[in-house]
Amino acid sequence: MTAETAASAGLAGFLEGIVTGRIRVVDLTMTLQPDFPTIVLPPEFGQSWPFRMEEISRYDHRGPFCYWNNFACGEHTGTHFDAPIHWISGKDLPQNATDTIPPEKFIAHACVIDCVDAAAGDPDYLLTIADVEAWEQRHGRIPPRSWLLMRTDWSRRDWTGYMNMAEDGAHTPGPHPDLIPWAVEERDIIGFGSEAVGTDAGQAQHFPVPYPCHYHAHGNNRFGLPSLTNLDKLPPQGAVLITPPLKIRDGSGSPTRVLALVEEG
Amino acid sequence: MTAETAASAGLAGFLEGIVTGRIRVVDLTMTLQPDFPTIVLPPEFGQSWPFRMEEISRYDHRGPFCYWNNFACGEHTGTHFDAPIHWISGKDLPQNATDTIPPEKFIAHACVIDCVDAAAGDPDYLLTIADVEAWEQRHGRIPPRSWLLMRTDWSRRDWTGYMNMAEDGAHTPGPHPDLIPWAVEERDIIGFGSEAVGTDAGQAQHFPVPYPCHYHAHGNNRFGLPSLTNLDKLPPQGAVLITPPLKIRDGSGSPTRVLALVEEG
Ligand SMILES: [Mn+2]
Ligand SMILES: [Mn+2]
Numbered sequence: 001m002t003a004e005t006a007a008s009a010g011l012a013g014f015l016e017g018i019v020t021g022r023i024r025v026v027d028l029t030m031t032l033q034p035d036f037p038t039i040v041l042p043p044e045f046g047q048s049w050p051f052r053m054e055e056i057s058r059y060d061h062r063g064p065f066c067y068w069n070n071f072a073c074g075e076h077t078g079t080h081f082d083a084p085i086h087w088i089s090g091k092d093l094p095q096n097a098t099d100t101i102p103p104e105k106f107i108a109h110a111c112v113i114d115c116v117d118a119a120a121g122d123p124d125y126l127l128t129i130a131d132v133e134a135w136e137q138r139h140g141r142i143p144p145r146s147w148l149l150m151r152t153d154w155s156r157r158d159w160t161g162y163m164n165m166a167e168d169g170a171h172t173p174g175p176h177p178d179l180i181p182w183a184v185e186e187r188d189i190i191g192f193g194s195e196a197v198g199t200d201a202g203q204a205q206h207f208p209v210p211y212p213c214h215y216h217a218h219g220n221n222r223f224g225l226p227s228l229t230n231l232d233k234l235p236p237q238g239a240v241l242i243t244p245p246l247k248i249r250d251g252s253g254s255p256t257r258v259l260a261l262v263e264e265g
Numbered sequence: 266m267t268a269e270t271a272a273s274a275g276l277a278g279f280l281e282g283i284v285t286g287r288i289r290v291v292d293l294t295m296t297l298q299p300d301f302p303t304i305v306l307p308p309e310f311g312q313s314w315p316f317r318m319e320e321i322s323r324y325d326h327r328g329p330f331c332y333w334n335n336f337a338c339g340e341h342t343g344t345h346f347d348a349p350i351h352w353i354s355g356k357d358l359p360q361n362a363t364d365t366i367p368p369e370k371f372i373a374h375a376c377v378i379d380c381v382d383a384a385a386g387d388p389d390y391l392l393t394i395a396d397v398e399a400w401e402q403r404h405g406r407i408p409p410r411s412w413l414l415m416r417t418d419w420s421r422r423d424w425t426g427y428m429n430m431a432e433d434g435a436h437t438p439g440p441h442p443d444l445i446p447w448a449v450e451e452r453d454i455i456g457f458g459s460e461a462v463g464t465d466a467g468q469a470q471h472f473p474v475p476y477p478c479h480y481h482a483h484g485n486n487r488f489g490l491p492s493l494t495n496l497d498k499l500p501p502q503g504a505v506l507i508t509p510p511l512k513i514r515d516g517s518g519s520p521t522r523v524l525a526l527v528e529e530g
Binding site for chain 1: 275276277278279280282283284286287288289290291292294295296297298306309310311312313314318319320321322324326327328329330331332333334335336337338339340341343344350351352353356364367368369371372373374410475476479480503505507509510511512513514516517518520521522524526528
């Protein structure tokens, strides 16, 4: 393949793949709606607004030609992007906010680890280095700059099961405290994504380093992508994720439309 | 090139192009911030909220580990996506809202018409069919399913100049009333985008069909993309736009991070 053919295959071929369906576009986003559950912190802390909509007009006296809404929410509502500035470990890093992260970082490869059975048996299931190494034996090494995605089918639960709150807090799966430092150092991941309401496990405030996924990922200028869905529609390797957050000035994250590109075999 | 090579060049080659910089990612998004001007309707109509942020915590007593914000705005705030359901002409079309539009439609080719000189001389400048045909003589025919983008450098203005309000309303450039029906029928565009606060010209409420861009584009299940910036960084043809709105249930549009992919020649 000459350089010229490669260049033409690149972007023109890419778009042709989208149009013909050779490249499938999979929506990894949960729908933003008023009943989407909001993460709740201990009462002494500041709280995220729930997602709320207010109709401005609907082809009526408030606006005869048009239908539109106002809305309000937290930056970390629904399927969303966590920027490094979100966590204290990432607060002084360069290009760490939604408006300053280089936009090419919003397009990256994905590795999907199937943890469905483990999470079904144990809502506090923690994804370990050994799990990922076993996955690599079957599917190949995680390439640099990949999203590490934890599939649990958690997004298929009803809202009560999704939040899975008990008296001692939430019980939802996430990465083992050792996983993210290893995945950053040894595999150079671009970020960690999951189907639960946050990237860290529900009990992660009790870990030796509280919220270790947030701490280590954001402290190393990597990203988070919680509340994903449709991870069952992705191959273990080879999908490309498009994850651009809203360009909020100095934003710590934002609800995001996450799309995956999957090449049909 | 064999089918296998083409397939591998498709998505793997695409990602390699992003990583190596052969495919440049250009951010076409204006920053969401509290001073971003809000479109104002006559007082008898419902109004859009301005963009507003409220800090939840910033590594302090409200949340020692993290920084995050709540925010509120209209669906049509900042650089945003107009869905067909936004307009009465598109209200009964299938898959016409932010949560139902097929996601592959959020990736499409762009044609950029340079109207900088014309708009500098006349803030009410209207892009005509003849203008686009003259552009096609130089840059080639608009391919089906392209965004038709009107570059005016309007996004470089200060907020007063950007809104350009007078006693008789806003004076900002947009498409001539004849343009969109022609562009849909004869060129099968996927949508129309511009740098001004709306896709229609500032004086478009006085046109024979009020707001003809909204009426004809959305009535034909096409999209809008106002408040773009950095159109000067795109070639006349060949860029690919990524335009996914938030997945708001029954949403008429949403603030959107718009990215363009440009292949270096
Ligand atoms: Mn978050
Ligand atoms: Mn709009």
